[in-house]
Amino acid sequence: MTTSTLALRRGALTLAAASALVTATLALAPASASANDYPNKPITAVVPFGAGGGTDTQTRLWGEAMAPLIGERIIVENVAGAAGVIGTKQGIAAEPDGYTVVMGVASTITINPFTNPAADYSPMDDLQPVAQIGYTPYVMVVANDLGIKTLPELIEYGQEHEGELTYAGWTGVGEMARKGLEVKTGLKMTPVPYKGMVEAMTDIIAGRASGTIVDLASALPFIRSGDVTPIVMTGPDKSPALPDVQTIDEAGVKDYFIDSWVTLFVPKGTPMEIVEYLNAKTREALQTKAVQDRYEELAIEFRDYDVAQTEDFIQRQINGWKTLIDETGSGK
Template sequence: MNLIRLGLLCSTWLVCALAAPAQAQQPYPAKPIKVIVPFSAGSATDVVARMVGNKLAEAWGQQVVIDNKPGASGIIAATAAAKSPADGYTLFFTSNTTQAANPSLFPNLPYDPVTDFVPVAPMATAANLLVVSTSLGVSSVKELIQLAKAQPGKLSFASGSSLSRVNGEMFKSMTGIDIVHIAYKSNPQGVTDLLAGHVQLMFTDTVTALPHVKAGKLKALGIGSGKRSAVLADVPTVAEAGVPGYDLTGWLAVFAPAGTPQAVVNKLNEEINRILVLPEVRERLLQTGLDPLAGSPAELGALVRNEIPKWARIIKEAGIKPD
C-alpha cells in the first residue's frame, strides 16, 4: 500500500513539475491588464488611456481595465502604480505632471519618477488652452490682463494638473497680475466650476475644453504652446496674444513599475506604437488637439530625465513655492 501511495505522490509531483514551466511560459498577456490613470474620466490622459486600452484589448484578447485615481496632482495614482507588482499587468498611463513637474512642486514625494518606474512608450504631446467663461465679458488675452490688473486679487484660476497649474502661474508671473489659484482633483472638475462661475479662468487640456468652446459656453483666448492648434487655428498662442515668450507644452506617456521584464516592456512598446499610427487613432488624437508621439522606451526615459530639470527651472522662474 505504501508503495502505491508513493507511486501516486511521485506521479502527482511529476505532473505539477511539468505543468509549472508551461504556466510560467504563457505568452504575455495571459490575464487582464489594469491601467492606472492619475486624472478623472474625461481628462486628456483618461481619453487616450481608454483609446489605447481598447485597441490593446482588441489586439491581445485580454480585458484592459481603467482605474482612475485622481487627486493630489497625480501623487495618489503614481504611488499606487509604483507599488504595484512588476509583472506587466499594471500600467501607469500618465503625463509630465507626475513624471516631470511634481518633483519640483512637492519635495517630499512618496515615489521617484525615475527609479520607481520603467518607461514604456510616449503617446502624445498636449498643450493647454486658456479659457474663460463667456459671462466674464473678455474676448482676448489683453482684455483679460487689463481686467485682472483693474481688480487685483479678485479673479481666480482653476488647475487640475501640474501643467494646468504651472501654465496659470506662468501667466500670472509673466503678466504681473494678481490672480488666486484654486486647485482641483482633475481638469474636468475645474472646468465644471469655471462654467458655474466659481472661478474665472483656467488653462486646461484641449480634450476637456473643446466641447464647451464649441458649444459657446467657454471662450478660448489662447493656447499655451509655441504653435497654434490645428483644431482651433483661429485661436492665437498666448505669446501671439500679448505675452511674448510664453510657451509650455506637456506630454502623455506609459510607464510600468520598476523591475517589469524588458521583454514585456518591449512588447507593450511595439503594440502601442502600432496603435498610435492607426489612421482612426491618429485622426481622433488630432481632432482633440493632441499630437501623436511614438518612440522607444529609451527615448521616453531620456525625455523624463531632460524634463525634470526643465520643469524645475520653469517652476522657479514662475515663482511657485513647493507645497
Template sequence: MTRLLWALGLVLALALPAAAQTYPDKPLRFVIPFPAGGATDVVGRHVAQELSQVLGQPVVVDNKPGASAIIGAQAVATAPPDGYTVLFATSSVLAINAATRTKLSYDPVKSFAPVTLVGLTPMIILVGPNSPYNTLGDLVAAAKAKPGGLRYATVSDTIRLAAEMLNERAGIKIESVPYRGAAEAYGDFYAGRIDVMFDPIPTGYPIVTSKRAKGLAVTTAKRSQMAPEVPTVAEAANLPGFDVSIWYSLVLPAGTPQAIVDKLHQAAVKALESPDLKAKLSSLGVEPRPSSPQELAAFVDGELKRWSAVARAANLVQAE
C-alpha cells in the first residue's frame, strides 16, 4: 500500500509540471465582475488584450456584474481550478465586501489563488465650480465649524469607506447620502444638493478639466500622473499617511496548481511591463504595480484589516 501511494504521488507530481508546460492550450475566461463600459471594465479589457498577446491564446472577457461584484467573484470561486478562469478582482472584491458584510458567499483569501497586483488608481475629491471651498483645507475647516452640515454622495461601499476614513482622520463629520448610481448622484451634485463627490480619477478628473467641478485632492499618497496639479489629501489637509486607492488584481480559483499560477503570473507581469499597456493604463489614471503572488496575498491581508477597522468604527458592517 505504501508503495502504491508513493507511486500515485509521483504520478501527480509529474503531471502538474506537464500540465503547466502545455498551459494554456485553449482560451481563458476573464471574468470582470462589473458592467461593460465602466471604468473597471475598460481597464480589465486592456489587461486581457495584452495578456492574450503574451499567452498566445484568446482571453475572453466575461462581464458578470451584480450584488457589489459578488456574483462575478462567486462564479470564479466555484470554477474548476485549472487556470482557465481568471478573476479581474478589485479592492471591493477582495477587501471592501468582506469588511462591510458579516456573511459573504466567498472568502477573499481562502477562495482564490493570488496571481499579481495589476495597478492602483486614486479617487478625486470634488466640489462644484461655484463652491466656496477652493482647497480641501477649506472644506475641512467648514466641516469642523458645522458638523453634519455638509453632505457627500455615496454610490458604493468603497466610496463610503474612503469618505469615512477622511472623516475619522480629519476629525469631521460630512454626512453620507446614498444613491443608486453615479448619474443620479451627479444630478444632485450639479444642482447643488450635494456638496462633495468622491470619484475614481478616470471618471472624476474629466469633470474638473471641463470646469464642471473643482478637484480638491486625490486620495493616494502620491499625486496622480493624470492630474499632477491636484494635491494629495496628505498635502491639502495636513493628514500625513493618508493613502486610499482603488486597486486591481488577478486571482484564480483556490486549488489551482502552483505551476499554473506561476506561469500565469509570469505572463501577466510581462503584459504589465509592455509599453503599450503601460500607456493605456496611465491614460486611465492607473499606476501599474505588478507583484508576486505572495506580495499580493500580504497586500490583501493588510487591506482587509485596514478597511474592517474603518467599517467597524463607522458602524457600516451589514448583518446579512
C-alpha cells in the first residue's frame, strides 16, 4: 500500500468519525435543550378521577401554587373511569418530556395493579415518583337516616338487618377498606360501584346508599354541612378536624389502617433534571401560606420529601397494600 493511499484511508476514517460525532451530538441536542429550558409551555396534570374529589382538589391547589413559580400554567385534565386505571394509563403512555404528569393515589398505584385486570402496568417500572402532594387520613361516613353514630352501632345494625347495608365505592382503596373491615369485624355491606366521589356521596346523602370509607379531604365538606355522619377514623390517630370521632382502634378494631395520599408521577424515562426540578418546585409551592392554610382547613398533611424519599414511600406503600390484598384474598 502506498503512502498516499494510506493517508487517504486515514483521512476517510477521520472524516467518518467526525461525522458520527456530529450526528450523535445533534441527536442529543434536543433532549438537552428541552431539559435546560423546561418548562416553556403549559404542563398537563392528569387526574384519573372526576372533578370535585380529594385528588382533584389537591391537584388544583398544587397547580395554582406552581404556576407563578415555573412561569407556565398547569392544565388539570380529569380522566375518570375503571377506578382510575384509564387516566393512569394515559399518563404512562404520555411522552416522557415533563409536559404530562399524572397524579397517583393508593388505589391506582398500590392496589389496582394487584387486583384489577385492566391495570396491566407496573407502577415503579412504568412511572417515576416525583413528589408527594398531600397525605390525609380516611374516615367512614354513613347516611344520616340510619341514626348511627359509631362503628360498633353500625356492626350491630348490620347483624340485625342482614343484607340491608350498602357500600358506595369508586376506588380500589375504598373497596379494600370494605373487605378489610369485613375480615376484621364481620360487617357485611353490599358493594355498589360509582363513577366518582360526588355521585357516591349524593346517594349517601339521599339515603340510597348506607355509607363509605373515604379520604377526609373529600368527606369534610359533606360532614361540616351535616349531610353525612362520620362514625370512625380508619387510622391510629384522631383528627383535629373531627376531635369527637373515634379512631378505629378505639372502636375495637385492631391491625387495620387505611390512609390516603396523592403523589406526583411522570412517565418513566423523563430526564432526571426535570424530575428534580418538579420535586423542588412542588415542595416550594406546597409550603406557601395559601396552600398551607387550605391544607389545614382540609385536614391534609404536607410531607417534605425529596425524590429518593418519595420513591421509598411509594415502595413501602406497595409492599404494605400487597400484604393486605393477600390477607383478604383480593388478588386478581
